[in-house]
Amino acid sequence: MKMSVLKIIEVPLALELPVGPQHPALHEPVLLRAYADGEEIIKVEINTGYNHRGIEKLCEKNSFYRDIFIVTRVCGICNQVHANCYVRAVEHILGMEISNRAKYLRVLAMELERLHSHMLISAVMAENIGFENLFMNIMLDRERIMKAKEILTGNRVLSDYMMVGGVRRDVDDVKKEKIKDLLLKTEERIKYYRRVFEEDPTIIKRLVDVGTVSTSNAVKYSLVGPVARASGVRIDSRASDKYDAYSEIPFNVITRSEGDSWARMMVRWDETLESINMALYVLNHLPSDANPVPDEKKLPRKIPAGEAYTRVEAQRGELTYYVMSDGKSSNPYRVKIRTPSFNNIISSGFMYVGHTIADLPVVLTSLDPCVSCMERVTVIDLDKNVSYKLFFKDLAKGV
Amino acid sequence: MRRPKLLKLTLENLVSKPATVQYPYQSTVIEPDFRGRHYADLSKCTGCSLCSIECPADTIKMTPIPQDYEVPKSNPRRLYPLINYGRCVFCYRCITVCPFNAYVTTNEYRLADTAKNDSSELSLSTLKKTVKG
Amino acid sequence: MSSRLDFLSSFATETQTIKPGRKTYVVKPEDLRSVFSKMIEVLGDSSFYVSTLVGTDLKDEGRIRLDYYVVILPEEETIVFRTFIPRDNPTIDSIIDLIPGVLPGECETHDLLGVVFKGNPFLKRGFFVPSDIVEQGKYPLRRDSGV
Amino acid sequence: MVTLSSVKQETCKNCKIIRYSPWLVHFNTGACNGCDIEVLASITPLYDPERFGVRLAPSIRHGDILVVTGALTKKAGERLRRLYDQMPNPKFVVAVGACAVDGGVFNKSYSVEGGTDKAVPVAMYIPGCPPRPEAILDGIVKLLKKLEESGDKNE
Numbered sequence: 053m054k055m056s057v058l059k060i061i062e063v064p065l066a067l068e069l070p071v072g073p074q075h076p077a078l079h080e081p082v083l084l085r086a087y088a089d090g091e092e093i094i095k096v097e098i099n100t101g102y103n104h105r106g107i108e109k110l111c112e113k114n115s116f117y118r119d120i121f122i123v124t125r126v127c128g129i130c131n132q133v134h135a136n137c138y139v140r141a142v143e144h145i146l147g148m149e150i151s152n153r154a155k156y157l158r159v160l161a162m163e164l165e166r167l168h169s170h171m172l173i174s175a176v177m178a179e180n181i182g183f184e185n186l187f188m189n190i191m192l193d194r195e196r197i198m199k200a201k202e203i204l205t206g207n208r209v210l211s212d213y214m215m216v217g218g219v220r221r222d223v224d225d226v227k228k229e230k231i232k233d234l235l236l237k238t239e240e241r242i243k244y245y246r247r248v249f250e251e252d253p254t255i256i257k258r259l260v261d262v263g264t265v266s267t268s269n270a271v272k273y274s275l276v277g278p279v280a281r282a283s284g285v286r287i288d289s290r291a292s293d294k295y296d297a298y299s300e301i302p303f304n305v306i307t308r309s310e311g312d313s314w315a316r317m318m319v320r321w322d323e324t325l326e327s328i329n330m331a332l333y334v335l336n337h338l339p340s341d342a343n344p345v346p347d348e349k350k351l352p353r354k355i356p357a358g359e360a361y362t363r364v365e366a367q368r369g370e371l372t373y374y375v376m377s378d379g380k381s382s383n384p385y386r387v388k389i390r391t392p393s394f395n396n397i398i399s400s401g402f403m404y405v406g407h408t409i410a411d412l413p414v415v416l417t418s419l420d421p422c423v424s425c426m427e428r429v430t431v432i433d434l435d436k437n438v439s440y441k442l443f444f445k446d447l448a449k450g451v
Numbered sequence: 452m453r454r455p456k457l458l459k460l461t462l463e464n465l466v467s468k469p470a471t472v473q474y475p476y477q478s479t480v481i482e483p484d485f486r487g488r489h490y491a492d493l494s495k496c497t498g499c500s501l502c503s504i505e506c507p508a509d510t511i512k513m514t515p516i517p518q519d520y521e522v523p524k525s526n527p528r529r530l531y532p533l534i535n536y537g538r539c540v541f542c543y544r545c546i547t548v549c550p551f552n553a554y555v556t557t558n559e560y561r562l563a564d565t566a567k568n569d570s571s572e573l574s575l576s577t578l579k580k581t582v583k584g
Numbered sequence: 585m586s587s588r589l590d591f592l593s594s595f596a597t598e599t600q601t602i603k604p605g606r607k608t609y610v611v612k613p614e615d616l617r618s619v620f621s622k623m624i625e626v627l628g629d630s631s632f633y634v635s636t637l638v639g640t641d642l643k644d645e646g647r648i649r650l651d652y653y654v655v656i657l658p659e660e661e662t663i664v665f666r667t668f669i670p671r672d673n674p675t676i677d678s679i680i681d682l683i684p685g686v687l688p689g690e691c692e693t694h695d696l697l698g699v700v701f702k703g704n705p706f707l708k709r710g711f712f713v714p715s716d717i718v719e720q721g722k723y724p725l726r727r728d729s730g731v
Numbered sequence: 732m733v734t735l736s737s738v739k740q741e742t743c744k745n746c747k748i749i750r751y752s753p754w755l756v757h758f759n760t761g762a763c764n765g766c767d768i769e770v771l772a773s774i775t776p777l778y779d780p781e782r783f784g785v786r787l788a789p790s791i792r793h794g795d796i797l798v799v800t801g802a803l804t805k806k807a808g809e810r811l812r813r814l815y816d817q818m819p820n821p822k823f824v825v826a827v828g829a830c831a832v833d834g835g836v837f838n839k840s841y842s843v844e845g846g847t848d849k850a851v852p853v854a855m856y857i858p859g860c861p862p863r864p865e866a867i868l869d870g871i872v873k874l875l876k877k878l879e880e881s882g883d884k885n886e
Contacts, residue, residue: 106840108696109724113839114507121507121542122836128765128861144603172768185461191775192470198772206486209765209861212542220547221484268630271657274685276635285657292660348547360603361653363635363662372636372653390636394688471779474865475872481863508829508836537846538833540860563857563870565877567832714805714842724841 111387116142116355116377117348119384121212123373126389128209129172132158132165133366134373134389135214140295141375142216144360146352154218154344155297160334161205161213162364163327167238168197169367170320170327174245177317177417181258186248193241200234203227217346223338232335239328246321249314259314263403263415266311273402274395277369278319279419283311289363289370303330313418353382368392393419485558486541490573491532494523495553498530502545502554510538511545514571520578531574537567589656589663591626595619600666606653608664616652616667617677623654624682632656634679637689639697643727646671648699652686669699678704698723752784753875756794756818760811760847761837762801766828766861770798773864780868783875796823796871797851802830802837803844815851823854823874827867832856 107126111119123138124131136158143150175190198208205211206221213219223231249255265275270283280287288305290298306322308315357379364371369392376386396419403415472479481487493516503511514533516522522529532545546554555577562568593599595618596609611619623632636653652665669676678701680686687706693699694707701707709718722729757770774780774787788794791814803811815824826847829835833846847853854877857870 106724106842107837110837110840117505117544118507121540121544124542125540125763125765125830125836125860128763128768131763131765188776189460191772192777195772195775195777202482202485206482206484206543207541207860208863209769210540210763212486212544220543271630271633272684274633274635274683287655287657287660289660348544349550358603361606361636361662361664362604370635370655374636374638374651374653376640386638386640388636388638388640390689395685469779470776471782472777473782474778474868479865509838510833535833536858537856538829538835538838539858540829540835542860560859560863560866561869562859562862563855563866563873565855565873567856567858716805717841 108387108389112383112385115382116384117216117351119387120214120216123387123389124210124212124214127391129169130165130366130368130371131210132161132205132213133364133371135212136162136296137362137364137371137373138375138387139214139216140364141360141362141373142355144362145355145358145375145377146216148217150218151342151344152297152339153222153341156301156334156338157204157219157223157344158214159297159301160331161201161211161219163331163334164197164201164204165211166327166367167324167331168194168201170324171197171242173417174249174317174320177259177414178255180413180417181255183254186245190245193238193245196234196238200231203230203234215346215348216351218344220345222343222345228335228338232332235328235331235335239325242321242324242328246318246325249317249321256314258414259317259418260310260312262313262407262411263418264310264312265403269402270311273400275369276392276395277366278316278323279369279396281305281307282315282319284309287370288365290365293363295362295364297334301330301333313414316418355379355382355384366392369396481558481560483558485560486543487556487558487560488536488562488570488573489541489543489546489554489556490534490570491577492553492555493520493526493531493574493578495551496526496531497551497553498526498528499550500530500532501548501550502532505544505548507542507544508538508540510535510540516575516578519581520575521581522578532570533574534570535567536562536569588627591622592619592663595622602664606662606664608651608666610666610668613650613667613669613676616665617679617682619665620679620682627656629683631658634683634686634689635662637686637693639693639699639725641671641697641726642668643671648674648697650676650693650699674698675700675702677702680704680706696723696725698726752786753795753871754786754788754793755796755798755871756788756791756814757798757800758791758811758814760799760801760807760831761804761843762828762830766800766831769861769864770800770827770867773867778864778868780871783872785871791817792819794818795821796825796874798825798827799831799847799851799853800827802834802840803847803850804842805844806842808844808850811847811850823878824851825855825857825870825874826853827857827862827870829858829860832858835860 107122110122114122120135120139124135126134171190171194175187175194178186178190201211202208204223204227205213265279265283267284270280270285275283276287284307286305286307290303291305303326306319306326308319355377357377359374359376361372361374371392372390374386374388375384378385400419404412407415498513500513503513511532511534513530516529516531543556546556592609595611595615597612598610600608600610602608632654634652635655638651638653640649642649647668648671650667650669653662654665655662667676676699678690680690680701681703690701690704691706694701695709695713713724717724757767759767772778780786797815797818799811815822824847826832830837831847834843837843838845844850855870855874857866859866
């Protein structure tokens, strides 16, 4: 059957495509061009590359230590995993071992980040399906996590916490108690929100069976992170690579078999609870074997020749860094960053097919693009040959 | 299917105290070690320009100290680090690499202004002016 | 695990290790497609995925190095296929028909490094790079691009 | 012909109109999301800028204040200029974050032009990486105060 194209919908979303470096880095406005037959989407083209900031090249031009702060700014939401991945690659080249306390503190910082990121995307999902009340409530509780991050690292978002050889500030008992208190308060709320997502009829109607990905497609298209885990693929570099202190901290890898948008959100909520347990475990079992803060004045100036490839489980999936040093200059020879959204968003075109236009934002949000992505949407109606602009949210409610 | 108590939550919120902080009439709690505005204490600074080399954003410029200030002998080149707060990313790398711990840190975060500002006034206020004559 | 991968040693001209412990097989560029089709044949197409494609410009040696990082499921073991292509004529066969997941990596490497993947219909300049650099015909990640 | 200075004079006369309820339009020119989530956080219940009548406008044509985050990339620069032209006339630009103010860590990159002021006139700079939500509100309140003062002068 030949389907005729009646409407072209251009969705210029400011989507996060934290493709690192040479990719725009974050928040790349991605253009999804969906071709719809009536209400049904028959094809989606994904265009990228609106704000490429040239980070990989920038890294080659700056020294190893300055790069720590540059790669932190690849993505604001997952800044600590970026820094951790890069710093561990440099440590592998240097052959450096860090203290156990530093390893535990790194895990704590990364899990706090996972908490706030998952809460954020769930809030955005609630807003996109028209549930503004839930959005405001989740965002209010998320402020507690931000406070905990501020206590631990000294800044709310971009924490600049990782350093070659350890972390940049220690916690004392007062701070530990404060963070524990905030986490325990948030845990209750998270259990409640998880139940809302599990049981609320509005959410179930909008999310269940939308954007289903089968297990084999998830592997074939290199999908990673919660998107793959919701389709039953057990990928978690925390469990397989056991970097930092993940070998000692107990946690479960959450997988679901449904593979739809709802399963992806549920995987995120379950991971949030796991993260809280891990953070509390770290706070209760923090070893005190050595000072975790290296003296930055005495770090090695010269980095030997070598190459390292590290993987980290970021909030959105597997993040990898490749760092190469030629041993001659103080700058890295090559830094390659592959961010999870790069795979998830660019390869996501097949998921939209067969759904209605109103489902498009739902599928997209369930892949965890970024928040402020709610830009406008252009609908070009070929029948009338006019184009009009809509707010992304209105589109979600059904044009 | 059991409905969650979102309605109850809404009603609770209606009668409870607002969650909003009445900012800017009432200030919020900022951690004392929040990374805020920092500047060089010129009585300790030797003008070695290490912070300027290490700054990831190239925001620190070594600038000559104006002639009418008394400069300690440890700073023979009469240079001081001028921080352009507009470009500064507050990573505090300059503070951790400074060999003389010459930086003063604060948790001041309200830096909004109609023009880009820098640290010249704050840094120079740590020095005495030469008495003329 | 490793016994499943024994067939790879017949393709490899050399094996190396990238820290931390990633096994690297250096293969000839013309063998790359047969390596991946053999992988699909032996392991099945849903038990490994191509995680990262790294292109490095080795200017002094006059060649470009391509590393395919492959994650084998379910153990999540990362192995690397490394191949070298000449810098003045950087062409290699695309594997996009075998593994659709390499689309982002191939597009990016083409745009930033100028490697031509024969058989990939989606390659275009300006995917990420601003148009003024495209007009000058420069590839930002080449060491001598001067951007 | 509309020059920059003539636009500025006009905005001063009319700014009283918007000082009661300025609507924000948020535009990302290539930010790392750090500033974006802080802008979003600053409109949530804890800070609630609707007390000042501040809210996010649904379209650029309804907006009074353009909040720009992120380093100005070459591709986004053209779009920013176009957006600025589409805004109705008393209009002000607020640059949020180190990247939007002066390029931040990306100032030397080949695809970044620099700060927002390379493309459009900026009324208020909010430094920080990223600025706290309080700092963003503080900047907006400072801008409103400035408008009030200049409005009084023109009466």
